[in-house]
Amino acid sequence: MKTIFTKEDKLIAKAEKLIKSNSFKSLEDEEEYRALLDEYKSLLKQVKRIIKMSDKTQTELKAVSEKLNVISHIDALTDLYNRRHFDEVLQKEWHSALRSKDEIALVMIDIDYFKKYNDTYGHIQGDKCLKRVADIIKAYAKRPRDIVARFGGEEFMIILPETKIKGAVRVGKDILTGVENMKIEHSASPLKQQILTVSIGIASISPSKESSIEELLTEVDKALYTAKNSGRNCLRPI
């Protein structure tokens, strides 16, 4: 099929053949037939143009919709996934782990004394700091299915599918040292080193019908609080 108008083209060819065959009863009949055929051709041309325009518009709309879809899942400041995407993926991974009876781990990271950092260095510097921490986290959670998201203001969350607590702790430790090694000055930090640090909570679960996503989220939150209460710049698994 060369065009989508094969049937129309055949019809025109047939009509033109009929005109050539000189089989009309009168000249008037032939002229009327010719006029009708011309009218048909011009209307067909219109239809072709409408389809062309419509295809163009649809292609453009599709591209815009794809772009919007990406934007709606990304946190503009850090370039990490946003909370909405996190919730969607966690839901999917939870059900997948339920079927495969695998474990799923969450790593929750919170920047220590971030409010003090903002108060001391200003919000623009604070934003830069968030971006740098985000980049470090992304660098250590890089398996294809790992998801790093900005969970709240200065809170980040990693979904590690098919991961036991031991594996998650390894990722957490890397991030802890990674942030420390950046040696970002934080003169308002009550911690001895006076550099920017993070606290990390870790939880893992093998989903069952008795457990829920909320439980896992509560657990990881508790783990983070334990890390905060243990002097910060540390990680605590549950």
Add this chain to the structure above:
Amino acid sequence: MESLMIDKTKSTPEINFDINSGTLWIKGESFPENAAKFYTPILNWIKEYLKKSTSEMVFEFEIIYFNSSTSKIFMTLFDLLDDEVQDGKKVVVNWRCDKENETAIECGEEFKEDLELLPFNILLL
């Protein structure tokens, strides 16, 4: 004859034809649920005006988005205007579009190609 004015809605453009200036503006977006129902009174009004008036008529199209039914209506209108020009009427169409909006520009070119005598200007804003 009175001037024709229709406020824009979410799916239909603003129509504003001031008989004193002879300029008809069609501005906004056009994807009415029933394009024939929306445009028939407008087309009738234009036909009526063309019958009565001898002065020049300028159509200013500033349409950001339009659906396929609307493009069919526009073609019908442009055909009609093309015939009017053949009969000696003075009619001009200005297809105004954002210089960044490639689709709108290309659609303007598509409309233009089918016309024989009607002056059809694509104006980039």
